[in-house]
Amino acid sequence: MKVKDFLIENKLSVGDNFRLLLERLGLFDEAYVKKIEGVVGEPAKMSKSKGNTVDPEEAIKRYGADTVRLYILFAGPVEKDFEWTEEGVQGAYRFLRRLWSLFFKHLDTIKPLSYSAKDFKNLKPQAKEIRRKAHQTLKKYLEDMQELSFNTAIASIMELVNALQDFSPQEEEDYKVLKEALELTLFMLYPLAPHICEELWHRLGKEGLMIYHRFPEPDEEALKSEEIEIPVQVNGKLRAVIRVPLDEEEERVKRLALEDPRVARLLDGKQVKKVVYVKNKLINLVVGDG
Amino acid sequence: MEYKPQEIEEKWQKVWEEEKVFSAKEEGRKVYVLEMFPYPSGRIHMGHVRNYTIGDALARFMHFKGYSVMHPMGWDAFGLPAENAAIKHGVHPADWTYENIAYMKRQLKSLGFSYDWDREIATCDPEYYRWNQWLFLKFLEHGLAYRRSAEVNWCPNDQTVLANEQVIEGRCWRCGTPIERREVPSWYLRITAYAERLLEDLKDLEGKWPERVIAQQRNWIGRSEGALIKFYVEDIPIEVFTTRPDTVFGATFVVLAPEHPLTLELAKRGGRYEEVYAFVESLKRKSTRERGIEEEKRGVFLGLYATNPATGEKIPVWTANYVLYEYGTGAIMCVPAHDQRDYDFAVKYGLPIRHVIKPPDGEPPQDKAYEEAGVLINSGAFDGMPSEEAKRAITQWLKEKGFADFKVSYRLRDWNISRQRYWGTPIPVVHCEYCGIVPVREEELPVLLPRHVKITGHGNPLEGAEDFVKTTCPQCGRPARRETDTMDTFFDSSWYFLRFCDPKNHKAPFSPERVEFWMPVDYYIGGIEHAVLHLLYARFFQKFLYDLGLVKDKEPFLRLITQGMVLKRWVSVEKYLKYLGINEEEPLEKLVERIKEDMKGS
Numbered sequence: 043m044k045v046k047d048f049l050i051e052n053k054l055s056v057g058d059n060f061r062l063l064l065e066r067l068g069l070f071d072e073a074y075v076k077k078i079e080g081v082v083g084e085p086a087k088m089s090k091s092k093g094n095t096v097d098p099e100e101a102i103k104r105y106g107a108d109t110v111r112l113y114i115l116f117a118g119p120v121e122k123d124f125e126w127t128e129e130g131v132q133g134a135y136r137f138l139r140r141l142w143s144l145f146f147k148h149l150d151t152i153k154p155l156s157y158s159a160k161d162f163k164n165l166k167p168q169a170k171e172i173r174r175k176a177h178q179t180l181k182k183y184l185e186d187m188q189e190l191s192f193n194t195a196i197a198s199i200m201e202l203v204n205a206l207q208d209f210s211p212q213e214e215e216d217y218k219v220l221k222e223a224l225e226l227t228l229f230m231l232y233p234l235a236p237h238i239c240e241e242l243w244h245r246l247g248k249e250g251l252m253i254y255h256r257f258p259e260p261d262e263e264a265l266k267s268e269e270i271e272i273p274v275q276v277n278g279k280l281r282a283v284i285r286v287p288l289d290e291e292e293e294r295v296k297r298l299a300l301e302d303p304r305v306a307r308l309l310d311g312k313q314v315k316k317v318v319y320v321k322n323k324l325i326n327l328v329v330g331d332g
Numbered sequence: 333m334e335y336k337p338q339e340i341e342e343k344w345q346k347v348w349e350e351e352k353v354f355s356a357k358e359e360g361r362k363v364y365v366l367e368m369f370p371y372p373s374g375r376i377h378m379g380h381v382r383n384y385t386i387g388d389a390l391a392r393f394m395h396f397k398g399y400s401v402m403h404p405m406g407w408d409a410f411g412l413p414a415e416n417a418a419i420k421h422g423v424h425p426a427d428w429t430y431e432n433i434a435y436m437k438r439q440l441k442s443l444g445f446s447y448d449w450d451r452e453i454a455t456c457d458p459e460y461y462r463w464n465q466w467l468f469l470k471f472l473e474h475g476l477a478y479r480r481s482a483e484v485n486w487c488p489n490d491q492t493v494l495a496n497e498q499v500i501e502g503r504c505w506r507c508g509t510p511i512e513r514r515e516v517p518s519w520y521l522r523i524t525a526y527a528e529r530l531l532e533d534l535k536d537l538e539g540k541w542p543e544r545v546i547a548q549q550r551n552w553i554g555r556s557e558g559a560l561i562k563f564y565v566e567d568i569p570i571e572v573f574t575t576r577p578d579t580v581f582g583a584t585f586v587v588l589a590p591e592h593p594l595t596l597e598l599a600k601r602g603g604r605y606e607e608v609y610a611f612v613e614s615l616k617r618k619s620t621r622e623r624g625i626e627e628e629k630r631g632v633f634l635g636l637y638a639t640n641p642a643t644g645e646k647i648p649v650w651t652a653n654y655v656l657y658e659y660g661t662g663a664i665m666c667v668p669a670h671d672q673r674d675y676d677f678a679v680k681y682g683l684p685i686r687h688v689i690k691p692p693d694g695e696p697p698q699d700k701a702y703e704e705a706g707v708l709i710n711s712g713a714f715d716g717m718p719s720e721e722a723k724r725a726i727t728q729w730l731k732e733k734g735f736a737d738f739k740v741s742y743r744l745r746d747w748n749i750s751r752q753r754y755w756g757t758p759i760p761v762v763h764c765e766y767c768g769i770v771p772v773r774e775e776e777l778p779v780l781l782p783r784h785v786k787i788t789g790h791g792n793p794l795e796g797a798e799d800f801v802k803t804t805c806p807q808c809g810r811p812a813r814r815e816t817d818t819m820d821t822f823f824d825s826s827w828y829f830l831r832f833c834d835p836k837n838h839k840a841p842f843s844p845e846r847v848e849f850w851m852p853v854d855y856y857i858g859g860i861e862h863a864v865l866h867l868l869y870a871r872f873f874q875k876f877l878y879d880l881g882l883v884k885d886k887e888p889f890l891r892l893i894t895q896g897m898v899l900k901r902w903v904s905v906e907k908y909l910k911y912l913g914i915n916e917e918e919p920l921e922k923l924v925e926r927i928k929e930d931m932k933g934s
Contacts, residue, residue: 045923046916049905056906056916063905067924074931078903082911085899088378094902098381099439106337107443111385114378114898120386121542123896126378142335187393190893192386233392236444237341253353257396 059093085125096126108235109135115192115234138238141203141227145242148211148220153247157218162264169219170268172209175202176223177264183230184260192234199230221246229258274299275326276308292319299325345444354391354446356402358849363399365391366829368858368866369406372432372454373413376439378898379859386895387857388445395446402850403446404832406453407433410461410756410821412490412506418787425755426783429456451835455824456755460831462778463841464823465760467873469771470880472761476522479769483591483657484748486514491791492752493518496745498865513616518750519759519817523872527553527742530871533886541892548863554743559727561736563638563665565598565649570638573660573741576670578722580642580730581711582688583665584678587631587650589657590615595634598649602635608651615653629654629677640665641735642712642726652677660741668701675701686710689719747869749820752792754785756818764805764812773806779814792816825866826873829853829888841882848884856889859897867892 049055052066060078064070088095101110113134118124162173179202186195206224211217225246232239232252243252268288272295273280282304286295296317299305309329316328348354367387370380384405391403407429414425421428433454440447453460471477485494489509493516498505523530531553534546558575563586570586588595590612599608611632631652638649654673655664668678668685678685687696689706696702705719714722714729730736750759758779760772772779782800785793794800794816805812827841834846858866867889874888909915912926 043920044916045909045914045918045920048920048923049916054905056904056909058905060903060905060908063908064927067927069924069927069931071931078908078911079901082907083901083903085901087897088900092902092904094900096378096898096900098376098378098443102442103338107341108337110381111388111443114382114385115389118896120893120895123899125899125901127901138337139335142333146333187389190386190390192389229396233389233396236392236446237337237344238335240344240347241340251347251351251353253392253395257398 057091062093085123087123088126101131105131105135106138106237108238109138112138112196112235116196118193120190120192137200137203138235140207141231142238142242144203144207145224145245148217148224149245152217152221152224153245155214155218155221157222159261159263161215161218162222165215165219166213167268168209169211169216172205172223173219173261173264174267175205176219176226177260180226180230180258181260181265187233195230196234199227202227226258228252229255270322272299272322273324274302274305275324276305277328278326281305281308288322292321295319295325299327341442341444345441348444348446349441349449352450354395354401354403354448355450356404356448356850357400358846360400361398362850363391363394363401363855364829364850364853365394365401365403365855366832366853366857367405368856368862369408369825369828370436371408371411371413372429372436374432374435376436381443382895382898383857383859384440384443384445386893387855388443390855390857391446401446402451402832403448404451404453404835405440405445405447405449406451406828406832407455408821408825408828409433409454409456410818410824412492412753412755414755415753415787415793424783425787426456429454429755451832453828453831453835455757455821455828458778458780459838460828461757461781461824463827463831464757464819465772465777465779466774466841467827468760468819468823469774469777471521471876472771474876474879476525476876477519478522479517479519481515481517482520482748483513484516484518485511486516487511493748493750496748516750516752518748519815520746520748521872523747523869524742524744526872526875527555527744528740529875529886530744530868531555533871533875536887537892540890542860542894545860545863545867545892545894549868552744552864552868556741556743558739558741559723559730559736560661560739561641561665561730563641563647565601565636565638568594568598570594570649570663571661572663572665573739574665575741576667576723577727577730577736578708578714578719579667579670579688580640580665580726581708581714582667582669582686583640583642583647584668584684584686585648585650585666586638587652587655587664587666587677588634589655589662590651590653591657592651592662594663595651598636599632599634599651602633602649604633604635608632608634611651629673629680631677631681641730641733648683650681658745659743669696670701670703672701672703747820747872749823750817751820752816753818754781754787754793756821757781757824758794758800759815759817759819761815762803762805762812763815764808764810766810767805767807767812770805770807770812776806781818794818822866822869826869827877829856829870830877830883844882844884847882851883852885852888852890854890855893856891857893857895860894863894 054062061075086092113131116134117130179198182198183195211220228239228243240252269285270288271283271285274282274284282302284298284302286298312329312331314327315330318326365387367383391401394401409429414429417423417428418425455461468477485499487494487504487509489507494504494511499511503510534549537546556575558573559577561572562569599605629652631650634649636649637646640647666674668674669687670689688708688710690696690709691706708714708717708722714726727736727738758781760779762770764770782797785797787793801814803812803814830842830847833850834842837843870888877883878886914923914926
């Protein structure tokens with residue numbers, strides 16, 4: 043029998059999905075199909091005729107509505123096409139699972155805690171940094187949502203959750219910071235994946251549905267980054283001290299150093315040959331005559 | 333604790349629904365978030381999910397921001413697939429539709445969307461479509477709905493008339509069958525009366541709507557400035573519309589569309605009736621599509637001459653396949669030196685070519701038309717004038733002589749809303765032998781769609797429904813027949829966003845106060861494919877209702893978001909065979925062997 047006759051006998055056309063051919067031949071193998079799709083496949087609009095649809099109902103059954111929603115919003119800018127992949131949807135699912143376990147890991151400790159601004163006055167560096175990150179994320183989130191940039195909003199929530207996972211709270215203040223950050227995360231995630239947020243919110247012992255609560259504002263106090271003093275040397279001699287935010291970019295530190303009046307006077311008519319910057323520690327300008 | 337979404341999602345969906353968390357209330361600052369409502373085809377697909385997830389994220393976020401949010405959902409429930417299902421499976425379109433709605437509603441709920449379900453509407457509900465009929469009567473009252481027999485796009489497969497917008501590259505937008513041209517009496521909405529405003533107000537949407545949607549609408553409306561020029565054949569004027577009046581001195585012949593009413597009459601006078609008749613008939617069997625892609629331009633001389641009003645010369649009058657009756661005046665002046673299509677035709681039939689525009693530097697090409705701007709030559713007193721300037725000057729000159737006038741022309745056509753189908757809104761008029769066409773009285777609405785009809789797939793099922801058709805004339809009381817055309821479903825979706833503001837109103841389509849609170853739609857989310865269909869009609873309705881004083885906003889949709897498509901990687905059988913290096917003529921065993929080999933290799 044010719045290939046052609048086999049196709050006709052099985053009501054297949056050359057425009058059909060090759061998965062059907064493998065099925066009819068009894069040779070279907072998911073891993074192999076994936077490989078071929080990776081090598082010669084191309085993304086096309088989901089359609090019945092191409093047999094490349096994903097049934098939303100199936101996806102919801104498998105991963106839940108929150109995962110499907112989160113994935114769809116995360117996969118790309120709203121106006122752009124995006125390619126549905128199983129890896130992608132699994133990634134969204136794993137993220138929600140991580141958030142879930144992070145919550146329950148700390149739930150018993152954080153549930154009875156309450157916090158207010160004064161609890162955050164004297165935080166240790168790591169906790170302070172977590173708090174800064176949480177509020178920075180919130181600030182960016184609000185801007186992104188205004189622009190309907192859901193994918194970037196989700197990306198920063200994910201980064202925040204990563205940071206929270208790496209955070210190892212020790213004292214009560216640390217746990218308060220963690221609790222606040224987790225609550226912010228729930229608020230931010232709620233419009234995108236509402237069910238899991240509502241559930242965790244109630245697990246925290248909160249009264250009333252989330253939607254009735256005020257959406258938090260970024261705390262300007264938390265956004266402030268710590269400033270440090272950096273000695274400025276010219277040809278190895280201490281000439282000035284400048285104040286810069288912790289972890290400031292090298293280019294900005296350099297500019298601030300050059301703009302310092304005491305340094306500028308010394309450099310008048312001279313040429314900066316080399317700049318040595320030791321992060322958060324020291325900057326040395328090597329200068330020579332014109 | 334393990335994350336089990338199935339255990340928590342349904343629970344919260346119930347709570348949200350029972351507590352009516354997302355019920356829209358008229359208080360404070362409002363936001364109206366709307367996704368284009370779906371056709372109840374049976375199941376939702378991933379495109380729907382993307383569309384509605386975007387809307388839901390926005391709606392919930394706006395709730396948080398303290399806005400009073402309206403986020404409704406409904407069903408664009410009339411249309412062909414329900415009738416096709418009736419033909420195929422013998423199920424009544426209404427039952428099929430409502431079953432699909434129930435199923436899809438469950439699916440939407442399982443995604444946790446924050447809809448105010450109390451506002452749900454289905455356009456096939458008499459409580460909705462009676463207001464379609466009411467609106468139709470308003471259009472009629474204001475001279476914006478009319479019936480005329482016209483050549484229309486006919487889908488031979490679906491046995492129905494299609495709007496211009498529903499013909500995609502000469503094919504039925506739904507089933508892909510090449511369309512034919514047919515004479516059918518049809519109801520039209522005079523959207524062209526709003527062409528200028530639909531165009532002008534696009535400016536207000538800039539920066540808020542995607543640029544390409546605005547561009548597509550602008551292009552669809554297709555405003556062009558030009559001149560209407562008369563070419564006399566003895567005492568009969570042939571009116572032509574041209575955007576290039578600067579080239580009139582180069583017009584060496586005139587062509588009428590085959591359907592032009594003067595074509596056969598002039599041919600009779602010219603003594604060439606038989607040839608011309610045969611030519612016109614041969615084209616009738618062709619669809620616009622075929623005429624559009626027919627590369628070879630063909631035509632017939634009508635046997636007489638028209639006077640070029642600029643030169644006073646007698647130039648031959650022809651009919652040809654490349655001139656369409658629907659555009660402009662259905663007749664053109666032909667300037668082969670400066671229009672490529674005219675050039676091709678002139679070369680084929682040996683008609684004269686005269687250059688009247690010279691490039692700013694150098695000479696015009698001899699082997700093709702020169703279509704760009706330039707400087708006038710061979711144009712009497714206008715020689716040396718730049719062509720842009722000459723457009724005005726020549727039109728003015730001919731106008732003074734009584735041969736021309738300035739004219740703005742649009743590509744936009746009036747909208748044919750008649751469908752020879754069952755599952756749609758009955759057009760509320762009756763045909764009376766004595767009184768002619770008589771509108772059904774407002775208080776008699778709705779004209780209900782009869783439930784018992786025979787749906788066979790051919791012709792209009794309503795024609796066979798005697799109980800429906802037989803009625804009495806609202807004017808004289810004598811026996812009369814109901815109109816059996818139903819409305820294009822785009823009529824239904826042209827104002828549903830207003831009904832959502834006041835979905836249970838039994839006295840009017842909506843109360844102006846409700847609409848004033850919620851409108852305009854702040855975020856409208858849907859597919860780009862609606863750029864010139866739905867989105868243009870909805871703007872038209874909004875403007876009409878604005879003129880009636882029923883709405884306060886000139887534009888219905890403040891911000892439009894057109895979401896991208898959901899794609900998935902796939903491989904066709906053809907591509908796979910090519911990849912394996914197997915052709916269809918080879919034995920099946922070889923294919924199986926190759927596949928097994930390839931599987932091992934991986």
